[in-house]
Amino acid sequence: MANPDTHSILQDLDRLIAERRSADPEASYVAGLLRDGPARISRKLGEEAVESVIAGLQESDEALVGEIADLWFHSLVLLATRGLSSEQVLAVLADRFGLSGLEEKRRRQEPGSA
Numbered sequence: 001m002a003n004p005d006t007h008s009i010l011q012d013l014d015r016l017i018a019e020r021r022s023a024d025p026e027a028s029y030v031a032g033l034l035r036d037g038p039a040r041i042s043r044k045l046g047e048e049a050v051e052s053v054i055a056g057l058q059e060s061d062e063a064l065v066g067e068i069a070d071l072w073f074h075s076l077v078l079l080a081t082r083g084l085s086s087e088q089v090l091a092v093l094a095d096r097f098g099l100s101g102l103e104e105k106r107r108r109q110e111p112g113s114a
């Protein structure tokens with residue numbers, strides 16, 4: 001399969017992951033994860049998060065980028081178990097764009113902003 005455009009890779013992966021619902025778990029890593037369900041996928045995501053932390057503390061740039069790729073990929077698989085996709089996450093990031101994290105925190109802490 002040809003390498004897809006990096007700009008559409010999240011959407012391409014969303015589509016591929018959705019297609020793997022009907023694939024053979026013996027032939028597809030994603031089909032195996034989806035068969036095992038959200039508990040295994042969440043554990044896998046936790047492992048990838050820990051590996052990312054370790055890479056961030058003491059490994060090469062290349063290792064860190066690879067671990068973050070694993071983390072993002074498994075995040076997409078977890079979202080797919082609920083019929084969600086990268087689209088929702090990208091929309092949240094787009095909504096937040098330009099809003100300072102400090103300002104957002106201040107708004108959350110204002111009385112009556114529960």
Ligand SMILES: N=c1c2ncn([C@@H]3O[C@H](COP(=O)(O)OP(=O)(O)OP(=O)(O)O)[C@@H](O)[C@H]3O)c2ncn1[C@@H]1O[C@H](COP(=O)(O)O)[C@@H](O)[C@H]1O
Nearest residue numbers: 013016017020027028029030031032044047069070073074
């Ligand atoms: N992007 C990825 C991708 N990134 C990481 N991985 C897999 O995620 C796993 C990462 O786990 P670890 O680093 O812990 O390695 P491991 O010890 O082998 O993992 P486990 O045995 O613990 O599961 C590895 O098996 C990687 O191959 C991925 N597997 C698949 N994809 C994409 O998903 C598509 C569909 O994959 P299949 O369903 O396998 O066809 C592929 O064409 C790719 O585009």
